[in-house]
């Protein structure tokens with residue numbers, strides 16, 4: 001079983017996978033990534049916006065992950081990557097009682113013309129929240145803007161890592177990516193609940209040059225598990 005599904009807090013991950021699958025987040029077919037690369041699977045986290053109970057499960061799980069990682073590392077401020085991660089960052093700012101910070105893609109041509117909105121000062125350590133990480137490029141753009149303003153970023157948190165190099169690209173810039181779910185875990189789950197065939201798995205792994213080749217067999221069903 002992929003390690004993320006056997007860790008102490010894995011019940012929350014398995015429940016999240018059940019709800020994400022039921023709500024159509026994992027789309028199989030022919031899609032194209034932001035980079036233009038063809039992909040037989042698309043992770044559409046925006047589907048979760050329509051399901052408040054799912055948003056709550058995801059954000060509580062993210063909150064626990066953030067609190068565990070940041071225990072010894074005080075930070076102030078949660079940055080959301082526009083646009084899809086903003087709802088998660090907003091909810092997490094409420095759960096953790098941390099200020100919400102937004103980094104715009106382009107500065108407004110009117111008003112304050114600021115690129116960074118919210119309580120953010122030079123020297124401040126923040127964390128960033130993203131929905132799906134592929135190459136990590138979107139995150140690196142935000143990190144560059146923050147660092148130009150002397151804001152400290154060492155840890156970023158995502159709901160889903162597609163295992164396509166983002167973690168390494170971020171590590172090269174001195175940033176650790178922490179993910180709730182990843183492609184290996186999701187594919188193992190989809191196969192276990194008969195939503196993915198071996199052929200589809202092989203196509204995904206080959207097309208995306210994923211760093212694993214074997215389909216992990218896991219014993220899970222649709223039944224939601226009780227969370228402590």
Ligand SMILES: O=C(O)c1cc(=O)[nH]c(=O)n1[C@@H]1O[C@H](COP(=O)(O)O)[C@@H](O)[C@H]1O
Pocket residue numbers: 032033034035041042043044045084131132133134135136137138139162166
């Ligand atoms: O377009 C994508 O690459 C992509 C694939 C996918 O399965 N899910 C998904 O949400 N995306 C988008 O890809 C962005 C991150 O790509 P990177 O900047 O390459 O890490 C996300 O913010 C999404 O807009």
